[in-house]
Amino acid sequence: MLYHFSEEDNIEIFHPRKHPSFSDRPPMVWAIDDDRSPLYLLPRDCPRIGFWATPETNEDDREKFLHTTTADKIIAIESGWLERLQRTRLYRYSLAPDHFIMMDEGAGYFVSYETEQPLKMEPVGSLLEALVKRDVELRIMPSLTPLAEQLPKTTLHYSMIRMKKR
Known part of the structure; x- marks a missing residue:
């Protein structure tokens, strides 16, 4: 099963769309x-x-980087996002993997060039609770910049998302 997360609770069909970071590729889901x-x-x-x-x-x-945790993953956000994290309503859409191909194994990204219909949608509920249930340690930092500068110099696996909008 593959997933798409959205703040929208009424998506009946996922239509392929152009992605600004991949302007050379056709529209994708x-x-x-x-x-x-x-x-x-x-x-x-x-x-x-x-x-x-x-x-x-x-x-x-x-x-x-990991000596004080037993969590499977660590996710860091900036403190200015905590209030929004606590009030955001998020929905998880389940998608059949049939038409999807792996785009980035390290990031876990899959894409489909076809219109996709979700198999089901369910509210995530409290995002903090959902992270805890997935054995994630949430780090709330004044700035992500020092971490973003350090991680590429390590042997850790990392993913930086939405960092360009800073």
């Missing part, structure tokens, strides 16, 4: 796999950085 779906349990426009260890992560990086 985007979906995410279950493992990376916690990265989307946030308001749509919220800048965020998710990071976690992989088998290739060295001990120095584990000690520096």
